[in-house]
Amino acid sequence: MNGKIVQILFFLFISTNILTSDLFALDKEDCLGCHGSKDILHLSPEERLEMVVPTPGKKAVRKGGISLYVEASRFETSVHGELDCLDCHTEISEIPHPQRMGAVDCSSCHQEIVDQYRESKHARVSKRLCYECHNPHYTQSFRELSLKKRIAICLKCHKDVKHNWLPQQEYHFKYLECTVCHAPKAKKALEFFISVDRGGVGNRVLTYKELSQILKTSKIEENIDTNRDRIIQIEEVKTLFSKIEKSKIGKPRLKEQILILTPYHNFTDEVEHIKDCTMCHTSKAPFYQEIFLKIPEKEKWTTVRVDKSIIAKIPPIPTKDYYWDTVHGRNGIECIECHADLKVLRTGEGFSVKTLGPPVCEKCHEEIMAEYKNSLHYRVSKKICFGCHDPHSSIPFSQLSAEERQKICTKCHKNIERKHDWLPQRRIHFKFLECTMCHSPKAKKGIVFYLRAIDKKGKEWRLTYEDIIDFLVGKDKNKLSNQDLISFIDKNDDGFLEDREIIFFIKLLNSFRDKKEERNWEKIDLGVNVLVLKPSHNYTDKGTKAKQCSICHSPRAEFYSKLVLEVPEPGGTISTIDVDKSILVAIHPIPITSDFYLLGEKRVSKRDIEEFIYVIRKIGYKWLDIFGIFLIFSVILFFGLHTIIRIVTIKIRKRRKEEK
Known part of the structure; x- marks a missing residue:
């Protein structure tokens, strides 16, 4: 009881002091004198009534869960922190203030937002007031709110809302805030964060400290945006990724997040128009119009624009227009043909399932599935098709390089070089094979040549269709189609390239290269890979037969049965044409396939030393010590025996010398 009396006296004292002051002297400090103390929460209704002017005839407004207590430090850091209390609570003209006051009129500052909200179905049905969603004392800038906090605002009321029509709910709710769909006129964007994938540990966003250590600079943005144009290009992202990979902290990737940039408060539940995959799963989706990269700084995040072409190279969401360039898209495969349990209905009806089951690959790939299910790979790992192949971005197998094909395997099979320590010249084997x-003995194999340019530093560039046309006919690419290009190389038009035809074409390209001074290329020639032309999915690790050099290093090797040249097409695709075996001998002096025939190296490299140390560690230092001791004793024994024999044979050697 005494505690309550003290509290009442405390507040009466403050009230008395305020009453003696002039009205215009009222500020936040005066208001927080009462509302900034947690003691106000412990007063009874009667005690609180003694501190205000009673207004018994006035109806109370909804408080929206706002407390009488205001934490001063949080208010100062809120978006309204610079305002005085009376800027919003305009009914207060003296202290003590009236017991009941009307709702704060937010339109005095936010007229446009209030007008938007009044036209929405949200306002017509619920008649919620602004502060019932946003606490005005603590609300942050909208851009500072995380995805989780934005969703939490809606979940205050919409706790049990079901989205039974929505497939893959877990993924949609992970990446989308509610207003991406329920505020159609809001300005949306896609944001990327620089992160690393550490296998089973999970994915995490890199901090400023980590990135500054990797890039060896405190100016992270300048290091990433190398041309200083404030737009991150795909090549700049690749350069960044290569630096992160060298640090060996994990596999670099861009972690995406779809956010509202500028909110629009005309909320609606009439979103039948979005119940169509192509509303979002297309490069024309609203959030693809603005793409940003979030770069960590010491005390904040910097946002830099990203070139839109990144969604073609690093698609965070399967986009239907880019899907048409994949192996499935080119064959006219629609979503519903793989996702058999997804029934796309007419506008307004949505989908008939809540989650999607695995796609039915066997429907089209019956032969491949039969092969795969008989393989050791399937029996051990039980991996399903899309565990290795992304069906939304897979390109034709023939267009994958040896490196790209290896990456499919190394998703699971790490440290492959160490696991092949029996294999000599591993670096060369893994470069070309x-x-x-x-590991797929029944696959059809062959040698694949491709056109390449090499700069003065020895860096290799694959020639694109645009590069070749630029050499031959200049910038007017309409003068020569892809079919014309093949005919241009194949002079006798027999669908089979002879060595003289290829050599002539390479010499022609090099002659044009000399005229193109802007190209920093030293020469143009042929690159070569030994590739699987037609895969067999019966994988095995029982490759003991392959541990014989003569299986490959022989004119009878299987891959010599088929030789092809890759000819680039418009749009980045590739066609092939058969090549005569004489090319292997004819072009060797140029030297184009020197690496292919090289079985040794000219000098000891750092890699060789690392491999030697690895072998020593694998043998074990104990056995190394035993071998060393044995070697020392052998040397001592040799010199000892040699000395004894020399001493014993002194007289014999002396007599022989005298006889001579």
């Missing part, structure tokens, strides 16, 4: 050359 994909895994399935040995």
Whole structure:
């Protein structure tokens, strides 16, 4: 009881002091004198009534869960922190203030937002007031709110809302805030964060400290945006990724997040128009119009625009227009043909399932599935098709390089070089051979040549269709189609390239290269890979037969049965044309396939030393010590025996010398 009396006296004292002051002297400090103390929460209704002017005839407004207590430090850091209390609570003209006051009129500052909200179904049905969603004392800038906090605002009321029509709910709710769909006129964007995937540990966003250590600079943005144009290009992202990979902290990737940039308060539940995959799963989706990269700084985040072409190279969401360039898209495969349990209905009806089951690959790939299910790979791992192949972005197998094919395997099979320590010249083998050359014995194999340019530093560039046309006919690419290009190389038009035809074409490209001074290329020639031409999915690790050099290093090797040249097409695709075997001998002096025939190296490299140390560690230092001791004793024994024999034979050697 005494505690309550003290509290009442405390507040009466403050009230008395305020009453003696002039009205215009009222500020936040005066208001927080009462509302900034947690003691106000412990007063009874009667005690609180003694501190205000009673207004018994006035109806109370909804408080929206706002407490009488205001934490001063949080208010100062809120978006309204610079305002005085009376800027919003305009009914207060003296202290003590009236017991009941009307709702704060937010339109005095936010007229446009209030007008938007009044036209929405949200306002017509619920008649919620602004502060019932947003606590005005603590609300942050909208851009500072995380995805989780934005969703939490809606979940205050919409706790049990079901989205039974929505497939893959877990993924949609992970990446989308409610207003991406329920505020159609809001300005949306896609944001990327620089992160690393650490296998089973999970994915995490890199901090400023980590990135500054990797890039060896405190100016992270300048290091990423190398041309200083404030737009991150795909090549700049690749350069960044290569630096992160060298640090060996994990596999770099861009973690995406779809956010509202500028909110629009005309909320609606009439979103039948979005119950169509192509509303979002297309590069024309609203959130693809603005793409940003969030770069960590010491005390904040910097936002930099990203070139839109990144969604073609690093698609965070399966987009239907880019899907048409994949192997499935080119064959006219629609979503519903793989996702058999997804029934796309007419506008307004949505989908008939809540989650999607695995796609039915066997429907089209019956032969491949039969092969795969008989393989050791399937029996051990039980991996399903899309565990290795992304059905939304897979390109034709023939267009994958040896490196790209290896990456499919190394998703699971790490440290492959160490696991092949029996294999001599591992670096050369892994440079030219994909895994399935040995581990898929029934696959059809061949040698694949491609046109390449090499700069003065020895860096290799694959020639694109645009590069070749630029050499031959200049910038007017309409003068020569892809079919014309093949005919241009194949002079006798027999669908089979002879060595003289290829050599002539390479010499022609090099002659044009000399005229293109802007190209920093030293020469143009042929690159070569030994690739699987037609895969067999019966994988095995029983490759003992492949441990014989003569299986490959012989004119009778299987891959010599088929030689092809890759000819680039418009849009980045590739066609092939058969090549005569004489090319292997004819072009060797140029030297184009020197690496292919090289079985040794000219000098000891750092890699060789690392491999030697690895072998020593594998043998074990104990056995190394035993071998060393044995070697020392052998040397001592040799010199000892040699000395004894020399001493014993002194007289014999002396007599022989005298006889001579």
